[in-house]
Amino acid sequence: MGRRVTLQTIADRVGVSRMTVSNAFSKPDQLSTGLRREILAAAHDLGYVGPDPAARALARGTTGAVGIVLTSSLRFAFTDLVATSFFGAIAERLAPTGLALTLLTSADSGDIIPARDVAIDGALIYSCDPTSAAVDYLTRRRLPLVYVDQEPLETVTTINVADRHGARAAARHLLDLGHRRIGLLMSGMHPPHGLIDPADVTIDGYAAKQRLLGWCDVLGEAGITPLVARQPGANPEEPRAAARLLLDRPDRPTAVLCFSDATAHGVLRAAVDLGIDVPRDLSVVGFDDNPLAAQLRPALTTVHQDVEAKGKAAATALTRAIADARAGVAHVPQHHVLPAELVVRDSTAPPPR
Amino acid sequence: MGRRVTLQTIADRVGVSRMTVSNAFSKPDQLSTGLRREILAAAHDLGYVGPDPAARALARGTTGAVGIVLTSSLRFAFTDLVATSFFGAIAERLAPTGLALTLLTSADSGDIIPARDVAIDGALIYSCDPTSAAVDYLTRRRLPLVYVDQEPLETVTTINVADRHGARAAARHLLDLGHRRIGLLMSGMHPPHGLIDPADVTIDGYAAKQRLLGWCDVLGEAGITPLVARQPGANPEEPRAAARLLLDRPDRPTAVLCFSDATAHGVLRAAVDLGIDVPRDLSVVGFDDNPLAAQLRPALTTVHQDVEAKGKAAATALTRAIADARAGVAHVPQHHVLPAELVVRDSTAPPPR
DNA sequence: GTGCCCTACTGTACCGATATAGAGAAGCGC
DNA sequence: GCGCTTCTCTATATCGGTACAGTAGGGCAC
CATH class of the missing domain: 3.40.50.2300 (Response regulator)
Incomplete structure (x- = not known):
């Protein structure tokens, strides 16, 4: 049984260094068009699909995914219109950046803590007990975090509604x-x-x-x-x-x-x-x-x-925090407070006399 | 500036091999309680949070996350009650297994293809153009897949409704x-x-x-x-x-x-x-x-x-496919068809004469 | 006291990529 | 012809773990 196809397999086949093959996939401008074409053809030939995401994550230090931590019952998170609209707004905002959104549950019992075991570049903490093990891990890992609808914390960027x-x-x-x-x-x-x-x-x-x-x-x-x-x-x-x-x-x-x-x-x-x-x-x-x-x-x-705006703000704040972290810049926590305004419709009137 | 704290840092501090430190975290029964305690204490001391998920993913070959691929507008996916209930059912079913759920969009344009770049153990393909680049990548990567509400394909496990x-x-x-x-x-x-x-x-x-x-x-x-x-x-x-x-x-x-x-x-x-x-x-x-x-x-x-049942079936089928893949067993594709039954309420009556 | 198993730990070899520095050839100005 | 930049490509060193095959020492049966 042949070994898995890796960059090295292709490098050997084409007769170039592994690094050149890597560049063919990840940095097209680093090599000549002809050679690149040849490499891609060989890759296709050998059934190579592209750089392995896990290996790339380790080498690059980024995963291409951000987490969102939910404590409250999952059933609730997906039944509640406010929550789902919020997720939708985030997902939509994240899509063009290429970041995927990973749902992380924070069941406080047992040692199932996805937030500890799944590789992510940053996370949103949403309607979630801030003392939960999940949040604790993410904090200690010094991942870029954004708190949404959470008690404001000086050191962390927060998004709240008035x-x-x-x-x-x-x-x-x-x-x-x-x-x-x-x-x-x-x-x-x-x-x-x-x-x-x-x-x-x-x-x-x-x-x-x-x-x-x-x-x-x-x-x-x-x-x-x-x-x-x-x-x-x-x-x-x-x-x-x-x-x-x-x-x-x-x-x-x-x-x-x-x-x-x-x-x-x-x-x-x-x-x-x-x-x-x-x-x-x-x-x-x-x-x-x-x-x-x-x-x-x-x-x-x-x-x-404005749940839409809340999602947008959360996604933007998180991508910015991640960008800062990548650039090695110290991230200055920001505290957004979105407006909440009374809308008078037909369910209120003076009391009966 | 000190280097990052890794298993080796702790190993050096305690005076044991790196492997033993790894076992202290991942296989507690492989070492004596006393030593384990000592290692964990040293780890805590040094501010070590636990094995790095990305490195672990590479070494173990598993990530602890599964994807769900969505083509149709994200707005729709999070607005539609049927879709959100489905997600909820899946998430709930996945939680006890410790698998996180990663939302993968499959915008067919551009080269933003999270499904290609994010490490996952398997994926659900949901209401999604089966010819999309995302599905193509996942298939070629030979990841365990489950199709939901998709045209049945002999070679892939499918969940459909009648x-x-x-x-x-x-x-x-x-x-x-x-x-x-x-x-x-x-x-x-x-x-x-x-x-x-x-x-x-x-x-x-x-x-x-x-x-x-x-x-x-x-x-x-x-x-x-x-x-x-x-x-x-x-x-x-x-x-x-x-x-x-x-x-x-x-x-x-x-x-x-x-x-x-x-x-x-x-x-x-x-x-x-x-x-x-x-x-x-x-x-x-x-x-x-x-x-x-x-x-x-x-x-x-x-x-x-029964959307709840659909989510349950999808999650179960996927975890099984993943388990089979891990065990090296050939996965036999299954094809589930869930019932769809007419419910007569008050919006239908004989036509006016 | 010999043989054997079990427990507790170690050493080495990967996992599959990317970063970074640098080497060799080609092009260009003067 | 010389020095300099630009373009390609290569070599080496990580990234931070886990798997697996040992090895050393202690306990036990006979």
Whole structure:
């Protein structure tokens, strides 16, 4: 059985040095056209496909792929419209650079840590526990990193959305309409679930925390104590159930601020179940302005974030960080904050009298 | 400036051979606990993070990542609910094996071909022109491959859905209800668009072809010539416009068979625009049974495919092919066909008289 | 005490490329 | 004819690991 075909095989066949064959593939301007043609022909003849990516990665020190680390349930990452739009924007932005995108899960248990074992040139850390083993490895490996929707860290480039600002605007909007009994509907995998004290909210994720803080900034100032419910987020039916914790009660809120459009959708459906008219009897505010928000009925008042721009910014920041690293230049961490703006549609109105 | 820390650095420090250090990380049972602890401590001390993935990939011949090749617009791949659910199912299935998933685009122009330059252990070929350069490289590299929703090829393991069968069921359902004037709404990026002859349909993708064939099998048998419209698929507004080509005419169809639930959604919205009642005045059948189909109003009659199972089957087939390759066993190509079944909901009824 | 196995570790030979410096020939100005 | 640059191509030294075949020493059976 013949050995595998490598550069050397071709070099021997053509009678040139291995380096020249390498150049024929990787640096065409380093050799004469004639010889190059001859080499490529011989390569084709021998069934050689091109330089082995793994060997090239070792020799060059670059792999041509960047990672994106996801902690939260994979099911969620691919079900959530906001997440998928974000991935799409990144992939699209990365395509012309030739970088592939590798999905790295960060299950914290076991010793399966792709982030440790897969070769990449840099990574995006997205909606991911920053203390996870995966992030730890990447950091210690000194790979170029960009944090997205994570607690800002001085030393790392971050991309964030003005969630707190947006949340404030949402809360203020309800106050301006005259609402005083206000419910908050949070999302999060870990207990406690159900009706809870705002102070007890175990926060999952930086964005969730910022949104809650934003609401409380405004409500607190107005002396309002909201009613808070919390639900595990992945399943579309769960928000609907959680919403009833807020709606099935005599002193039910006249308005609900939701962690996302998906949870808001659950509230709308629960309202239908209960015969509560939105916005006449109940105002609902979402978050994200995902593609469905405008199509819901009533169209959802929500806080818009530009996911497309977020993906673009993340991809650009990462490619820049990688370029800096390659050039040996010290990378100066940057901190982008993208706007989040209230979009008033048809799901909010003054409270019933 | 000190050199990078490698296994050798640690070996020198501890006074053992490099191989022993390697074993401390990769084969713990090959050395005594005490020595191992000492080595790991020294490694930690020196800031060594673990074996370099690129070097390991070269030495071991495996990378810990598999690719998924996507041709169709990336925007589409991340916008389409069917595609994203599929990715999710794959990622979830892959996670416990420790394999990461690398998204490989196959832009046919230029020499940016991640599939050629990124090291992977195997790949899924999904909704992708089988003649693309990316697929060609992967094939010639003799990487384990699995084709999903592609024209079956004897020599490669394939995963397909019984699209043609499902399409037949959909068409038969309309005939059974009594429909005779039937429209088809196809999706495809390439011209011609608009109202076209079924024979002129340039097919994009194997699935599209199978669906069209299935419809025509049944309609042809019944002596019915359908009215066919075609639209570029990515944008949610486009089906709505294309639908009007079928609906804005005196002899408008009493029923429309749609390439996907997304296009069916467009038809439903066009019907609303035109004041046409579904299903009283118009029956609409989708394809895929995506998560939204049941939530549309009226709930969509459609052809269900189990995307979750498709992802599972794809991931399993690929990991098996990779295992076979590693073991040096000849891989016997398998051809899975998953069921596609009609789900009758509220968007179909007998034609108006 | 001899033979044998087992454990723990070592030495050498790759894995398949690229970087970098430099050698030899050709072209050019003066 | 001399020196200089340009164009091609070569030689050597990595890149950072892992595989595999040993070797040395200790324990055990008989």
